[in-house]
Amino acid sequence: MYAQTVIMRCTGRGRKRLKRLTCCGELIRASMRRNMARNIRRAGWGRVCKQIGQLLKAHIGVEVLFVDCGGWDSHVNEGGVQGQLSNLLRDLGQGLAAFHDDMGDRMQDIVVVTMSESGARRKRTAIAGRDHGHANCMFVMGGDVKGGARVWARGRGLADHQLNEGRDLALTTDFRFVLGEILSKRNGVSDLNAVFPGFENNPRRFAGLIRG
Numbered sequence: 001m002y003a004q005t006v007i008m009r010c011t012g013r014g015r016k017r018l019k020r021l022t023c024c025g026e027l028i029r030a031s032m033r034r035n036m037a038r039n040i041r042r043a044g045w046g047r048v049c050k051q052i053g054q055l056l057k058a059h060i061g062v063e064v065l066f067v068d069c070g071g072w073d074s075h076v077n078e079g080g081v082q083g084q085l086s087n088l089l090r091d092l093g094q095g096l097a098a099f100h101d102d103m104g105d106r107m108q109d110i111v112v113v114t115m116s117e118s119g120a121r122r123k124r125t126a127i128a129g130r131d132h133g134h135a136n137c138m139f140v141m142g143g144d145v146k147g148g149a150r151v152w153a154r155g156r157g158l159a160d161h162q163l164n165e166g167r168d169l170a171l172t173t174d175f176r177f178v179l180g181e182i183l184s185k186r187n188g189v190s191d192l193n194a195v196f197p198g199f200e201n202n203p204r205r206f207a208g209l210i211r212g
Contacts, residue, residue, distance in 0.1 A: 045091060045092070046094070046095045048095075049095045049096070049098060050102075052099065053099060053102045056103070056106065056110070063187060064187075071084075071088060072085075075127070075129040075130065075131060076127045076128065076129040077127070078124065078128055078130055096112065096141070099112070107141075107142060107143050108142075109143060111141075111142035111143075111144060111145060111210070112140070112141050112142055113139070113140050113178065113182065114139040114140075118133065119132065119134050119168060120132065120136070121133045121168055122158060122167060122168065122169065133164075133167070133168035133169060134164040134165075134169060134170065134171060135169040135170060135171040135172070136169070138175060138178055140178070144185070144186055144210050144211050144212065145210060146208070146209060146211060155170075155172065156172060176199050176201060177201065177206055178209065179195075180192045180195070180206070181203075181207065181209060182209075182210055183195060184201075184203065185210040185212040186210060
């Protein structure tokens, strides 16, 4: 799905910059704080967070980065406070926290968004897991995020009559409004239709997560 995009972005000037990044690798690694490196290694996907930090510190003109954090299909034995879901959430939180600490003042120029391709049912299955659902949540953090980190919700509740088809969280905010606001206010994208074709990304429907 993403292979073609990666190849297209790594031609010409991009390849020269990547070559420059390779030459600067040792300097970047030497600049990482010891306490951050120790904390980030504890997270299951911390190595990826570390590599992102290296890319950003190299000042090679990176504007958008995509990272896949898999393993969230907990259809069986999801667990509670202890279990596979809580382990994934802990790893995600530790990785993001370590990345935030590593970036330091650079976070003023960075916005991090987490999102999922699917939600989860409200009720567990007979085998202590959850099937795919309708809506989910997004986390946003960064220097331009109001408050630095924001919990913003417009949920309808968990009662049966408030759920989508009586079983899933109801969708209240399209993810394209969240990403559209960030791209518009942070990246200066004036034509959001080029990013989300056919979607009316009206600024009046932005959540107001980003300053500006």
